Amino acid sequence: MRFIPVIKKIWPRLVLWLLLVHVFTANGKTEEFQVGFGRSKITPTESVWMSGYAGRRQGFQAVLDDLYVQTMAVQDAYGTRALLLRLDVCILRDATVTQICDLIRERTGLIRRQILVNVSHTHSGPAVDELYHYPMSTEHRERLAAYMERLKATCAEAAYAAIQDLSEAHLEYGKGEAHFFHNRRGLDEAGRYTGMMANPENHTDRDVPVLKISGPEGEIRGVVYGVACHCVTLGVNYEISADYAGYARMLLEKEIPHALFVTGCGADANPHSGDDGHKQVQQHGRALADEIKTVLSGPLKRVRGPLQTEFRYVDLPLVSYASRDDIERMRQGPYADIGTTDKLLALLNRGARIPQSYAAPFSVWQFGSDLSWIGLPEEAVSEYVPLLQETLKDKSLWISGYCNDVSGYLPTRTIMKQGGYETRGLISDTEAGWFAPAVESVLLEEVSLMVDEAKVKVGRSRQATMAETFKEFRFEEESPFTNFSVKGVVEKSDRGILLDGESYLEMPHLKLLECKTKGLTVAAWVRPTQACMTENRMIICQWANQIEQDCFGFALDHGRPSVGVGDGIRGEVGFTCDTQLPVDTWTFVATTWFPETRQYRIYIDGKLASTMGAQTGSGLNQRSQVTLKIGAQASEGHPRYFIGGIDDIWIGNGLNPAAIRELYEEQRRRFSKSKAP
Numbered sequence: 078m079r080f081i082p083v084i085k086k087i088w089p090r091l092v093l094w095l096l097l098v099h100v101f102t103a104n105g106k107t108e109e110f111q112v113g114f115g116r117s118k119i120t121p122t123e124s125v126w127m128s129g130y131a132g133r134r135q136g137f138q139a140v141l142d143d144l145y146v147q148t149m150a151v152q153d154a155y156g157t158r159a160l161l162l163r164l165d166v167c168i169l170r171d172a173t174v175t176q177i178c179d180l181i182r183e184r185t186g187l188i189r190r191q192i193l194v195n196v197s198h199t200h201s202g203p204a205v206d207e208l209y210h211y212p213m214s215t216e217h218r219e220r221l222a223a224y225m226e227r228l229k230a231t232c233a234e235a236a237y238a239a240i241q242d243l244s245e246a247h248l249e250y251g252k253g254e255a256h257f258f259h260n261r262r263g264l265d266e267a268g269r270y271t272g273m274m275a276n277p278e279n280h281t282d283r284d285v286p287v288l289k290i291s292g293p294e295g296e297i298r299g300v301v302y303g304v305a306c307h308c309v310t311l312g313v314n315y316e317i318s319a320d321y322a323g324y325a326r327m328l329l330e331k332e333i334p335h336a337l338f339v340t341g342c343g344a345d346a347n348p349h350s351g352d353d354g355h356k357q358v359q360q361h362g363r364a365l366a367d368e369i370k371t372v373l374s375g376p377l378k379r380v381r382g383p384l385q386t387e388f389r390y391v392d393l394p395l396v397s398y399a400s401r402d403d404i405e406r407m408r409q410g411p412y413a414d415i416g417t418t419d420k421l422l423a424l425l426n427r428g429a430r431i432p433q434s435y436a437a438p439f440s441v442w443q444f445g446s447d448l449s450w451i452g453l454p455e456e457a458v459s460e461y462v463p464l465l466q467e468t469l470k471d472k473s474l475w476i477s478g479y480c481n482d483v484s485g486y487l488p489t490r491t492i493m494k495q496g497g498y499e500t501r502g503l504i505s506d507t508e509a510g511w512f513a514p515a516v517e518s519v520l521l522e523e524v525s526l527m528v529d530e531a532k533v534k535v536g537r538s539r540q541a542t543m544a545e546t547f548k549e550f551r552f553e554e555e556s557p558f559t560n561f562s563v564k565g566v567v568e569k570s571d572r573g574i575l576l577d578g579e580s581y582l583e584m585p586h587l588k589l590l591e592c593k594t595k596g597l598t599v600a601a602w603v604r605p606t607q608a609c610m611t612e613n614r615m616i617i618c619q620w621a622n623q624i625e626q627d628c629f630g631f632a633l634d635h636g637r638p639s640v641g642v643g644d645g646i647r648g649e650v651g652f653t654c655d656t657q658l659p660v661d662t663w664t665f666v667a668t669t670w671f672p673e674t675r676q677y678r679i680y681i682d683g684k685l686a687s688t689m690g691a692q693t694g695s696g697l698n699q700r701s702q703v704t705l706k707i708g709a710q711a712s713e714g715h716p717r718y719f720i721g722g723i724d725d726i727w728i729g730n731g732l733n734p735a736a737i738r739e740l741y742e743e744q745r746r747r748f749s750k751s752k753a754p
């Protein structure tokens with residue numbers, strides 16, 4: 078038996094451009110995307126306090142229509158996944174969204190940056206995340222808290238359902254218009270705020286962005302649409318309802334399986350109101366549904382990948398105060414400011430500092446060069462739409478508000494100058510302060526950066542990556558066991574080495590410093606025996622099952638390729654592919670990990686396997702002192718021996734699907750030339 082470790086061998090620079098076409102045709106798929114939908118009813122089953130109006134004095138008394146959480150999962154040809162989670166609730170705070178995303182990660186492997194959360198802002202829904210905002214009894218508070226716990230679990234279930242539902246889809250985009258609402262900021266001749274009233278002169282965002290999702294036979298599987306208007310048609314009431322958005326959904330879903338409403342920048346827009354709220358809700362819902370159907374039947378723009386998701390907390394500047402007197406003075410009014418004033422004074426009273434900024438979560442989904450979907454946090458006013466269009470100089474924008482965290486109104490400079498309701502600052506339970514005028518430029522700059530970065534990454538993932546070798550281990554006839562010690566009896570097989578389930582190879586640990594920026598690919602040819610199809614069996618690893626020593630491990634778990642990258646701080650759950658390898662057959666398995674997204678991908682014979690996961694921690698543990706082993710794990714009582722053949726292990730930078738395909742082809746050519754199986 079012989080083998081050679083070939084160290085720092087330079088992999089030939091590969092020309093990969095032509096192979097890009099391959100990615101979309103090699104797997105035999107006709108559509109570029111896979112899309113799946115999920116949903117669950119979230120109508121409260123017992124009376125809870127409602128959100129949106131301070132004047133209510135009891136929980137809801139009736140249900141006009143049901144509330145839902147709806148999900149859409151999207152996967153591009155590279156396996157990149159994203160999830161839209163939309164809910165019929167008024168507000169949702171970042172802390173709760175984070176908990177929901179943690180549950181989703183446990184259920185689906187999706188990480189925070191892949192998830193976009195939007196609330197419909199219905200003022201006829203439960204007072205989620207406002208346990209101390211309204212004057213409710215302890216019993217009501219407990220009931221609402223229990224409802225919130227159920228809601229989080231329901232969201233995770235709906236996310237899982239969408240992932241399970243992934244199937245071929247074709248995406249198209251178009252825009253309609255809505256006219257059932259008006260700007261709600263009354264202004265005097267000098268342009269100062271006078272009160273909440275219909276102001277048809279003032280700006281609203283009338284666009285109705287429509288994303289059409291069709292199946293391979295052209296059937297419409299779903300539609301996602303946006304409207305920049307408050308869901309407040311019913312006014313102060315005691316009936317649960319998703320307002321006009323709920324009625325539009327009901328009408329659309331008579332023909333389309335899934336219709337998902339996403340709130341736009343409608344903080345300063347209200348629907349036309351009349352004497353009969355029920356009738357008005359139906360009229361607005363019907364007008365909206367009709368418009369969407371018209372857009373769906375018209376010519377639409379094709380939306381292609383790759384898909385890139387960005388997520389970032391941006392420190393939005395808050396007004397700072399020279400003295401306590403300034404704040405005291407603000408307590409004189411207007412009324413809407415009093416809540417924020419009291420919170421600031423309470424901070425000063427207990428010796429705390431007034432916060433200078435608020436960290437708000439922003440999302441961007443970039444679909445190739447066809448569509449940038451921007452998720453703004455908070456109640457963003459409509460002027461942010463033209464401001465972003467102007468700043469980004471891009472026509473292919475979908476700008477949503479009410480995403481990821483809704484804590485208060487997000488005004489522009491103009492609105493701050495005019496004053497009034499939409500300038501009232503952070504209004505929910507915990508944070509305090511008013512947004513400062515600089516918030517506008519910070520927002521425009523940060524969103525531009527996020528969109529630019531997403532576009533750069535999309536461009537980069539379209540180009541093939543060059544394969545850079547960090548280490549290779551080849552098992553050739555005449556070479557000695559350089560740097561390796563052989564534990565037990567390792568046989569030379571018809572190809573590579575043969576491990577008997579008690580033996581393995583060992584060498585000092587590798588310092589994979591390049592992984593920090595370039596990512597990691599571990600690839601090998603394996604031929605597992607029947608006996609290798611049970612338990613977890615290591616192909617190659619620096620892994621000890623001790624958090625601080627785990628670096629990377631590539632294994633077969635019950636015959637299915639499995640990977641874990643340890644950061645040395647958190648325990649890894651690892652990720653296992655759905656597909657089981659064939660027994661007694663040489664198969665090329667590869668896994669990739671990227672520091673930026675922390676996503677794992679697993680490939681079998683050069684093709685992306687059906688699933689993908691994400692690292693629990695972040696980074697690759699460079700402090701590990703565990704030895705590198707081929708065919709076993711470092712920990713004593715738990716060796717996880719491989720049984721069967723292993724050949725040509727390649728460790729290098731993170732490769733995209735096209736480059737993995739090329740690596741596989743190259744490996745195949747090499748084998749057929751030098752040592753045909």
Ligand SMILES: [Zn+2]
Pocket residue numbers: 198307344456
């Ligand atoms: Zn609002």
